[in-house]
Amino acid sequence: MNIRTTGRTATGPAAGPQAAPPALHVRDVTVRFAGLTALDAVSFTVAPGSVHALIGPNGAGKSTCFNVLSGLCRPAAGQVLLGDTDLTGLAPHRIAALGVARTFQNIVTTEGTVADNLMLGRHALSRAGFAASALRLPGAVREQRAHLDRVREIAELTGLGAHVDTPVALLSYGDRKRVELARALCLEPRVLLLDEPVAGMNGAERAATADVVRTVREQLGLSVVLVEHDMGLVMRLADEVTVLDFGRRLAHGTPDEIRRHPEVLRAYLGTGAPDETPEIQEALETPEAAETADPAETTKTTKATEPTDPTETTEETAVTEPPGENAP
Numbered sequence: 001m002n003i004r005t006t007g008r009t010a011t012g013p014a015a016g017p018q019a020a021p022p023a024l025h026v027r028d029v030t031v032r033f034a035g036l037t038a039l040d041a042v043s044f045t046v047a048p049g050s051v052h053a054l055i056g057p058n059g060a061g062k063s064t065c066f067n068v069l070s071g072l073c074r075p076a077a078g079q080v081l082l083g084d085t086d087l088t089g090l091a092p093h094r095i096a097a098l099g100v101a102r103t104f105q106n107i108v109t110t111e112g113t114v115a116d117n118l119m120l121g122r123h124a125l126s127r128a129g130f131a132a133s134a135l136r137l138p139g140a141v142r143e144q145r146a147h148l149d150r151v152r153e154i155a156e157l158t159g160l161g162a163h164v165d166t167p168v169a170l171l172s173y174g175d176r177k178r179v180e181l182a183r184a185l186c187l188e189p190r191v192l193l194l195d196e197p198v199a200g201m202n203g204a205e206r207a208a209t210a211d212v213v214r215t216v217r218e219q220l221g222l223s224v225v226l227v228e229h230d231m232g233l234v235m236r237l238a239d240e241v242t243v244l245d246f247g248r249r250l251a252h253g254t255p256d257e258i259r260r261h262p263e264v265l266r267a268y269l270g271t272g273a274p275d276e277t278p279e280i281q282e283a284l285e286t287p288e289a290a291e292t293a294d295p296a297e298t299t300k301t302t303k304a305t306e307p308t309d310p311t312e313t314t315e316e317t318a319v320t321e322p323p324g325e326n327a328p
Contacts, residue, residue, distance in 0.1 A: 020048045021099070021190035021223050022083025024069075029078035031064050031247075038064040041078070042249050044242040046191065051217060051224045053234045055258075056244035057267055062227045063105075065244070066195055069225065070102045071095040082191065097124055099190035103180045105199055110169045110176065114160055117168055117179050118151040121186025151186060157219065158182040158212050174205030178212060185216060191223045192216070198230050206233060213237060235259060243267070 024046040031039040039061045046052040054062050067073035069080060071092035080087040087095050101121075109117065126143065155164045158178050163171060168179055177197060184192060194213065198206040210233050217224055228234050234241065235255040243251040243258060245267045251258060258264055 020221060022085075023048050024100075024191050024223060024225070025079070025081040026065070026069070027079045027081070029065070029068055029075045029080065031061075031068060031073060032076050038247050039068070039075070039244075040247045042244065042247070043078075044249065044252060046223050046225055047240070049217070049221055049223055050239040051213070051226060051237050053226045053228065053238035053241045053255075054244065055228070055231070055234055055241060056250070059246070060244040061247040062244055063195065064247075066102065066193055066225075066227060069095075069193055070100060093124070096187060096189075099188070100193065101184040101187040101189035101191075102193035103184050103195055103197060105196045107176050107180060110167075113167055114155060114164050114171070114179055114182075115148070115151055118154060118164075118183050118186045119147060121183040122147040122151065124187060154182050154185050157216060158185065159208060172205075174201050174208065177201065177205075178209060181209070181212065185220070189222055191225065194224060194226045194228070196228055197226070198228065198233055206230060209233075210237060 026042060026044050026046075028041045028043055029039055030037065030041055042061070042065060044052070044054075054065060056062055064073060068075050069087075071087070071090050071094070074089050078088070082098060082100065085098060087098065087100070090098075111117075126147070152161070152164055155161050158181060160175065160178055160182055163175060168176060171179070177200075181194065181197060197213070198209050201209065213224060213226075214237060216222070224237075226234065226238065238255055241251075241253065241255055241258040242249060243261070243264050245263075250267055251261045251264050253261070
């Protein structure tokens with residue numbers, strides 16, 4: 001039985017060191033929709049084993065870029081290379097078979113259990129044919145067990161071990177989003193594309209997902225390309241950041257370089273004077289603030305700023321009381 005993995009076997013860690021994934025090169029990629037240029041000669045390289053963030057304001061072209069990388073969109077010009085392999089224009093299932101897996105902004109499915117959903121990610125790795133699986137021939141049964149063992153490993157790795165037999169529809173929103181991530185990992189990718197993995201999550205869920213991304217990168221040795229609006233998570237996780245604006249590459253560098261880049265501040269703040277919008281500047285410069293904020297403290301602050309002068313309530317009552325209502 002030959003089940004392709006990334007540095008691990010179907011039933012446990014490999015004895016030898018993990019093989020580094022190849023670099024992902026995006027070279028002068030241009031995408032046009034009718035008269036609109038969604039990507040204009042965009043280039044960047046995802047270093048092997050790194051977390052590379054793709055950020056920018058709404059409409060910058062981030063999702064279009066992901067669609068090109070995963071084969072859902074064919075570029076008008078340019079190239080996408082995984083090592084020496086040209087991915088440009090290949091069908092999505094062929095790109096997935098070459099080791100590129102992605103998640104989506106929205107939860108794709110909630111049918112079945114967590115194990116059922118994760119087994120969907122093993123489909124491309126299955127060698128048993130339809131007839132062998134239907135007849136439950138010994139080889140097909142052994143392969144199925146190996147896939148289930150690997151599914152349980154990945155569930156544990158992503159914090160879903162206790163829910164592996166639970167229907168996805170009964171999980172919290174954050175756990176459902178992690179099912180998406182785990183299903184992509186079940187493909188044993190060399191490059192993992194995460195499209196807004198913490199969108200809609202609360203602070204605790206965002207922190208847990210960040211830990212999962214960090215863990216899978218370290219333990220599985222894969223490269224991660226991340227599209228995310230949560231700047232706190234981006235600045236904590238990313239090794240390199242590429243900033244898009246109106247379909248063009250605006251800046252590229254380390255998180256420290258990006259958070260101080262004047263063009264990036266102008267794109268996010270809409271002005272060259274970041275002091276005019278200090279809350280956004282703070283989010284870029286102190287990425288931990290959003291994730292470490294205590295909701296209880298926020299509630300206390302809100303209540304503390306509410307008016308407490310009883311005379312205001314009395315005056316309001318005097319004005320709104322119907323005339324003559326209490327007359328004898």
